Amino acid sequence: xxxxxxxxxxxxxxxxxxxxxxxxxxxxxxxxxxxxxxxxxxxxxxxxxxxxxxxxxxxxxxxxxxxxxxxxxxxxxxxxxxxxxxxxxxxxxxxxxxxxxxxxxxxxxxxxxxxxxxxxxxxxxxxxxxxxxxxxxxxxxxxxxxxxxxxxxxxxxxxxxxxxxxxxxxxxxxxxxxxxxxxxxxxxxxxxxxxxxxxxxxxxxxxxxxxxxxxxxxxxxxxxxxxxxxxxxxxxxxxxxxxxxxxxxxxxxxxxxxxxxxxxxxxxxxxxxxxxxxxxxxxxxxx
Amino acid sequence: xxxxxxxxxxxxxxxxxxxxxxxxxxxxxxxxxxxxxxxxxxxxxxxxxxxxxxxxxxxxxxxxxxxxxxxxxxxxxxxxxxxxxxxxxxxxxxxxxxxxxxxxxxxxxxxxxxxxxxxxxxxxxxxxxxxxxxxxxxxxxxxxxxxxxxxxxxxxxxxxxxxxxxxxxxxxxxxxxxxxxxxxxxxxxxxxxxxxxxxxxxxxxxxxxxxxxxxxxxxxxxxxxxxxxxxxxxxxxxxxxxxxxxxxxxxxxxxxxxxxxxxxxxxxxxxxxxxxxxxxxxxxxxxxxxxxxxxxxxxxxxxxxxxxxxxxxxxxxxxxxxxxxxxxx
Numbered sequence: 001x002x003x004x005x006x007x008x009x010x011x012x013x014x015x016x017x018x019x020x021x022x023x024x025x026x027x028x029x030x031x032x033x034x035x036x037x038x039x040x041x042x043x044x045x046x047x048x049x050x051x052x053x054x055x056x057x058x059x060x061x062x063x064x065x066x067x068x069x070x071x072x073x074x075x076x077x078x079x080x081x082x083x084x085x086x087x088x089x090x091x092x093x094x095x096x097x098x099x100x101x102x103x104x105x106x107x108x109x110x111x112x113x114x115x116x117x118x119x120x121x122x123x124x125x126x127x128x129x130x131x132x133x134x135x136x137x138x139x140x141x142x143x144x145x146x147x148x149x150x151x152x153x154x155x156x157x158x159x160x161x162x163x164x165x166x167x168x169x170x171x172x173x174x175x176x177x178x179x180x181x182x183x184x185x186x187x188x189x190x191x192x193x194x195x196x197x198x199x200x201x202x203x204x205x206x207x208x209x210x211x212x213x214x215x216x217x218x219x220x221x222x223x224x225x226x227x228x229x230x231x232x233x234x235x236x237x238x239x240x241x242x243x244x245x246x247x248x249x250x251x252x253x254x255x256x257x258x259x260x261x262x263x264x265x266x267x268x269x270x271x272x273x274x275x276x277x278x279x280x281x282x283x284x285x286x287x
Numbered sequence: 288x289x290x291x292x293x294x295x296x297x298x299x300x301x302x303x304x305x306x307x308x309x310x311x312x313x314x315x316x317x318x319x320x321x322x323x324x325x326x327x328x329x330x331x332x333x334x335x336x337x338x339x340x341x342x343x344x345x346x347x348x349x350x351x352x353x354x355x356x357x358x359x360x361x362x363x364x365x366x367x368x369x370x371x372x373x374x375x376x377x378x379x380x381x382x383x384x385x386x387x388x389x390x391x392x393x394x395x396x397x398x399x400x401x402x403x404x405x406x407x408x409x410x411x412x413x414x415x416x417x418x419x420x421x422x423x424x425x426x427x428x429x430x431x432x433x434x435x436x437x438x439x440x441x442x443x444x445x446x447x448x449x450x451x452x453x454x455x456x457x458x459x460x461x462x463x464x465x466x467x468x469x470x471x472x473x474x475x476x477x478x479x480x481x482x483x484x485x486x487x488x489x490x491x492x493x494x495x496x497x498x499x500x501x502x503x504x505x506x507x508x509x510x511x512x513x514x515x516x517x518x519x520x521x522x523x524x525x526x527x528x529x530x531x532x533x534x535x536x537x538x539x540x541x542x543x544x545x546x547x548x549x550x551x552x553x554x555x556x557x558x559x560x561x562x563x564x565x566x567x568x569x570x571x572x573x574x575x576x577x578x579x580x581x582x583x584x585x586x587x588x589x590x591x592x593x594x595x596x597x598x599x600x601x602x603x604x605x606x607x608x609x610x611x612x613x614x615x616x
Contacts, residue, residue, distance in 0.1 A: 036408060087595065093407060094354050098550050099594040101543065105587025113581070225415065232412045266423050273416040277401050280409040 006137050008255050014143035016250020017150030018212060021205030022223055023230040024157065024242045025198020031174045031237015032191050033089050038100040039080075040202055041227055042107040042220035047073040047203025048210050049111065052120050062125050066207055073203020078196040085195075086188075104220045111217035119214040142211055149208070153201070157239050170194055174237040226253075229272050233282050241284030296481070304479035313558065317464055321457075328456035329528075334568045335463035336524045341548050341560035342467075342474055343517035348546070349554035350478055351510050352490030353402060354411055356542050357418030360398075361391040361515040363425065363537030365522030370438045370532035371431070378444035380527050384466070387523030388516040395515020399508040406493070415539070422537045437533035441526065452528065459528035466524055467561075470517055474557055477513070486510055487555075547586065551593055553600025562602055 026040040047069035054065040080103075088096050128145055131138045161167035172180040173187045181187050206219065213223075226249065234245030249268065256267040275283065320331040340362055347353040365387035372383050398417060405413055425432045433439060445451045450458045477483050488496045489503045496503050526532045535541065544567070552563025567586075574582050597604040 030408070036411075084591075084595075091594070091598070093411070094348070094546075094550070094554075095594045095598065097354070097356075097411065098547065098590050101547075102587040102590030102594070105583040105590070109581050109584030109587065225419070228408075228412055228415070232408050236408070262427065265419065266427075269416045269419045269423070273401070273413055273420070276405060276409045276413050276416075280405040282409075 003137050008258050009251060010137070010139060010143065012251030012254035013247060014140075014146050014250070015212065015254055016247040017147050018205060018209050019223075019226055019230055019250055020243055020246035021150055021153065021208065022202050023227040023234075023246060024239060025195075025201045026227060027231045027234060027242045028170070028174070028237055028239070029191070029195050029198050030231060032170070032177075032187075032194055035085060035089055036093055036096045036100065037085065038097055038224060038228075039103040039107065039220070040199065041206075041223045042104050043073040043077045043199040044202040044206030044209070044223065045107065045111060045215070045217075045219040046076060046206065047200075048206035048215040048219065049115065049120075050203065051207035051210065052115075052122060052215065055122055062122065062128070066204060069203045069207035070200040071203075073206070074196040074200030077199030078192055081192055081195045104224070108217045108220055111219075115217070117217055119216050120210070121214070122210050124211055146208060146212070153204075154239070154243055161239060166190070166193070229268070231282075233272060233275050235282030235284040238282075238284045241282060245283060300479055300481070300484065304475070310558075314468065317468075320460065325455065328460045330568070330572055332456050332459040332463045332528055333525075334565055335460065335467045336521050336528070337545065337548070337568055338561040338564035339463075339467045339470060339524070340518055340521040341545050341552070341564045342471060342557060343514045343521065344545055345549055345554060345557060345560040346474055346477070346517070347511055347514045348549065349556070349559065350483060350490060351486040351507055352493070353507065353511065355402075355414040356411055356539070356546065357414035357416075357421075358514075358518055358545065359537050359539070359541040360418050360421045361395055361518035362522035362525075362541060363421060364391045364394055365519030366526040366532045366536040367425070367432060367438070367522075368519070369523035370441045370526040373441045373443055373527070373530075374438060378442050380443055380446050380462070383527060384520050384523050387519045387526075389519075391519025391522070392512050392516035395519075396508065396512045399511040399515075402511055403504045403507045414542075418537070418539060418542055422534065422539075425534055425537055432532075432534070435534055437531055438526075439531070441530045441532065443527050443530060452530070456528070463524050463528060466520060470520060471557065471561075474517070477510075478557065482506065482509075490555075547590060549600075550590065551601055553602035553604075556600075556602055559600050559602045563600065566601070 022041065022044050026037060029035060029037060050069045050072040051062070051065040054060040054068055055062060060068075084099075088099055091099075124142060128142045131140045132144070133139075161171060169180070169185045169190050172183070172185060173190050177187055206215070209215070209219075209223075230242055230245045230249055233249070234241035234243075252271065253265075253268055256263060256265075260267070317335075320328060324331070340358075343361075344355065344358050347358075348355060368387040368390040369383040372378075372386060377383070401413060401417075402410065426434055428434075443452055446458055446462055450461075452458050478486075485496065485501045485506055488499075488501065489506060493503055522536055525536065545564075548563035548567040549560055550563070551566055552561065553559030570585075571582060574585065593600065599606070
């Protein structure tokens with residue numbers, strides 16, 4: 001029994017960490033500019049395909065493709081941000097939602113054209129496969145790697161936000177954009193860099209997700225809902241909020257599917273509606 | 288500006304609600320499919336139904352500023368109500384419509400308490416969440432809804448006891464068109480009433496309206512319920528004219544598509560909903576033959592272009608080209 005619960009918790013946590021990587025960038029950029037970027041997961045998909053192509057065509061090892069996935073998603077996203085998205089910061093939410101949904105449609109069609117609509121598997125290196133046994137439970141090595149990786153990223157993000165000059169500028173801009181501008185912070189540049197970092201993390205998440213959930217052109221859609229749940233429940237612009245919400249959602253989703261499969265995704269949606277009804281700003285949202 | 292606008296509010300509303308020649312021509316053109324495309328009448332019927340659905344969203348999104356990505360819930364409730372009634376021995380279409388509207392309105396009223404509490408991203412997420420809940424509920428209640436296989440065995444009685452629903456869609460199109468026109472008149476009356484004007488005020492500034500003596504919550508709940516009822520009628524029309532109901536009536540795709548149509552046509556103008564539905568449905572019908580897989584590529588591009596270059600939609604863009612006195616709002 002305890003072994004079973006432990007297994008569910010472990011799998012759920014690993015899944016939650018994946019969701020955290022996919023959504024933390026969106027949370028911060030939403031908090032910064034109030035720009036609802038539904039195409040966030042398309043950048044994650046891009047990261048996934050970068051890894052796929054590099055491994056398959058260029059024969060790179062899996063770990064070496066991860067920085068490339070990060071860079072690819074970051075560069076492409078910042079190009080979009082500088083040319084297109086920035087025109088929409090003052091637009092209505094609806095226009096932002098529709099524009100970025102349009103981008104999701106286009107990216108899904110392009111991915112389908114280039115790679116076909118089938119799931120694309122990748123071959124993991126030997127040291128990331130298999131499982132280790134500990135205290136009577138078996139842990140997948142890849143999931144352990146995923147959790148450790150996400151924890152390291154979280155630590156880096158929090159340290160970066162709390163300790164560096166740039167982090168202080170981001171926090172200032174999230175809290176009060178006008179005031180930050182008044183103090184001489186170049187909010188636009190801060191935002192562009194944050195946007196690139198956030199999308200890069202999503203690309204990383206996309207690359208790491210291939211093994212767990214697969215990769216196909218509908219990735220940008222499929223994870224959008226989960227990512228939005230994490231962001232809205234966690235609260236905008238909050239790294240720790242996203243972390244908690246992602247872990248909750250991951251464990252809740254896995255546990256729900258394991259113990260009450262007949263309820264399906266019911267539980268998640270009811271929880272989300274209830275949380276947002278009582279706390280429209282999310283669990284950790286400040287404004 | 289040809290003349291100074293009068294300050295009398297009744298004169299203002301009366302001026303806005305006057306019928307223009309373009310509008311009359313528009314509705315006369317709705318009869319053209321009978322003459323020009325008699326083989327496409329079932330498509331025409333689908334377009335009329337979709338336009339009605341888009342109209343219902345325009346009332347809340349375009350006029351009251353409630354963004355929703357889950358309005359298919361009410362469409363689906365209407366569909367299932369009408370479908371279930373007909374399946375279990377009551378195939379009378381008109382009373383089916385009324386009951387479907389009532390059912391959708393009831394759920395609309397119940398959920399409106401949640402809707403008016405939240406705004407921004409939380410609102411989008413709650414409408415989305417409610418929509419997913421509805422799909423899950425309909426899917427798991429397979430004994431009632433038929434689940435993923437859809438509702439089978441829907442048999443409609445002749446319309447008004449006389450007109451059979453024929454294979455070519457003569458009855459279906461006439462029926463849908465009349466329903467669309469009747470509810471369009473209702474919507475038109477609504478948005479040109481003081482109530483409609485106060486909704487526009489709420490859309491523009493939700494905090495200032497209560498300050499000038501027009502509390503917003505009750506008004507938003509009212510229009511949300513009305514919109515749900517209209518969406519329910521649209522759903523019921525689809526169930527009755529196609530004599531089948533599938534899970535897809537509740538799906539996210541339908542909610543998203545209809546918002547896209549509205550944006551294409553232009554929000555906050557009743558004809559925007561109809562024109563958007565017309566363009567979207569005809570384009571899909573034409574393009575689906577060519578390469579169904581990439582249909583969304585073009586829709587995506589179109590969406591991005593409309594948001595960037597035509598923020599008021601196609602009708603809004605056209606309106607800038609037309610002289611003032613011709614404009615219909």
